[in-house]
Amino acid sequence: MTVPNLLQRSSRVVLFACTLALPGAAMTVPSTRATAHKPAHVTETHSRRRTTTHAAAQSRNVVVVVHGRRRVVVRKIRGEHFSADSFTTDAENTTAGDVVAGEDPLVRASLLEALGNFNGTALAIDPKNGRILAMVNQKLALGPGAEPCSTIKLTVALAALSEGIITKDDTQVNLGRGYKVDLTYALARSINPYFESLGRQLGFERVKHYANQFGLGELAGYNVRGEQLGVYPDQPLPESKGGVGKMCSFGESVEMTPMQLGAIVAAIANGGSLFYLQHPTSPEDVASYQPRLKRTLNIQQYIPNMLPGMAGAVDANYGTARSLRTNFQEFPVLGKTGTCSNAGTRYGWFAGYGDGPNGRIVTVFFLTGGRPTFGPKAAELTGIFYRALANKSYFEQHAIPAIGPAEATGAGAPDNFAPYTPPVVVVTPVPASVPLQAPPATFPSGLPATAPTSR
Numbered sequence: 001m002t003v004p005n006l007l008q009r010s011s012r013v014v015l016f017a018c019t020l021a022l023p024g025a026a027m028t029v030p031s032t033r034a035t036a037h038k039p040a041h042v043t044e045t046h047s048r049r050r051t052t053t054h055a056a057a058q059s060r061n062v063v064v065v066v067h068g069r070r071r072v073v074v075r076k077i078r079g080e081h082f083s084a085d086s087f088t089t090d091a092e093n094t095t096a097g098d099v100v101a102g103e104d105p106l107v108r109a110s111l112l113e114a115l116g117n118f119n120g121t122a123l124a125i126d127p128k129n130g131r132i133l134a135m136v137n138q139k140l141a142l143g144p145g146a147e148p149c150s151t152i153k154l155t156v157a158l159a160a161l162s163e164g165i166i167t168k169d170d171t172q173v174n175l176g177r178g179y180k181v182d183l184t185y186a187l188a189r190s191i192n193p194y195f196e197s198l199g200r201q202l203g204f205e206r207v208k209h210y211a212n213q214f215g216l217g218e219l220a221g222y223n224v225r226g227e228q229l230g231v232y233p234d235q236p237l238p239e240s241k242g243g244v245g246k247m248c249s250f251g252e253s254v255e256m257t258p259m260q261l262g263a264i265v266a267a268i269a270n271g272g273s274l275f276y277l278q279h280p281t282s283p284e285d286v287a288s289y290q291p292r293l294k295r296t297l298n299i300q301q302y303i304p305n306m307l308p309g310m311a312g313a314v315d316a317n318y319g320t321a322r323s324l325r326t327n328f329q330e331f332p333v334l335g336k337t338g339t340c341s342n343a344g345t346r347y348g349w350f351a352g353y354g355d356g357p358n359g360r361i362v363t364v365f366f367l368t369g370g371r372p373t374f375g376p377k378a379a380e381l382t383g384i385f386y387r388a389l390a391n392k393s394y395f396e397q398h399a400i401p402a403i404g405p406a407e408a409t410g411a412g413a414p415d416n417f418a419p420y421t422p423p424v425v426v427v428t429p430v431p432a433s434v435p436l437q438a439p440p441a442t443f444p445s446g447l448p449a450t451a452p453t454s455r
Helices: 003-008 054-058 105-115 149-163 183-189 192-202 204-213 243-249 258-270 283-287 303-315 322-326 375-391
Strands: 014-019 042-044 062-067 120-126 131-136 173-176 179-181 273-275 293-296 333-342 345-356 359-369
Touching: 105 120, 105 131, 105 359, 105 375, 120 258, 120 375, 149 183, 149 192, 149 204, 149 243, 149 258, 149 303, 149 333, 149 345, 173 192, 183 192, 183 303, 192 204, 192 243, 204 243, 258 273, 258 303, 258 345, 258 359, 303 322, 303 333, 303 345, 322 375, 333 375, 345 375, 359 375
Parallel strands: none
Antiparallel strands: 014 062, 042 179, 120 131, 120 359, 173 179, 273 293, 333 345, 345 359
16 A cells, blocks of 8 residues: 555554664564563563654654654665675585594584575584584684674573572563563573673673683684684773673674584583583594593583573574474474674574484584574574484484593583682693683672663
């Protein structure tokens, strides 16, 4: 229907405010219908009437159409321009140079099938011992990394639980104006203000300490040729750019590698053992494989608080990774998406693990490109990966060996984070790393400015 026809059919003043689907923004459409049932994880302490005015709409990234009295007001917002390509025309060249002799052929074939012609990388890890089962596009997987987007929320949540900012019994955070959100909903829906609040209450030094403990700023692999460090900054992001809150909701100013994210999720999947990731390069390496423990993280007691949100991301109707279930339904998959952009390139992350019949497999999909590239797409490809494994009868043929921390070689740190006296980790050889720094005696706190959810 054209605007003139619409104006002729109505004499009322109607305001349509459609929030643009920009990266990291949720879409909201005001409606006269009854509000959908609010998830149990979100509470509102008082009722209030939701109104949208022309002035309020002008202050947001919206398109506004006002009709009535035969007039139309439209404000157009130019969307972000992406110059990078989401797809490659030569997938074989993307994987040229990959070292595959020590990889599981079925896992690699399934990763290749899932990634298709998307620009990106994918890897699968056995969380019980840190073995990389397969790694597609190894140049990107081992490269300098990129902004982690919302996947950084995993480490922030564990840091906040460890420091008592939120507790095992009460993970709710007051986001202002009567709204309280708990960790389950915040992880599943990727609620930025929740993690900005946690980050500001933790303060930069504690946020950095826990990020380093989880392996950011140091090599994730053990003698993996070509692996680069990524970056965890020594100074907080300036407040003019969002400060530590933005670092904790989007990973702004952080560069994380797919290897580092895989090691973090593997530690969650196995109960707190942060293994060096190892990539066997021959059948002989596989036969003589020995796990190497980097350090033990005291997170086992907090993992039960993390899992419902990671599961909700995949299974809840509001979860950011629900696209995974389009292709795979057989067993639980838990994880976290991430979507953001930098200099014309969009990033799409999904990291998680499948709780399969013969053990767990950690996966990381990292995509780069334009508008078709985002976290939910990485989650969808993860579902294709598990579907491909199932179609190849992988879960009937393979039993993942139960190698745990007690059988790992290398010295681990004490089983705690000790934020005031960070532990010294000694493993021979020691990869290059950013030294841990002790936090100050006092820590700033404060609630964040409202920010949209991200994927």
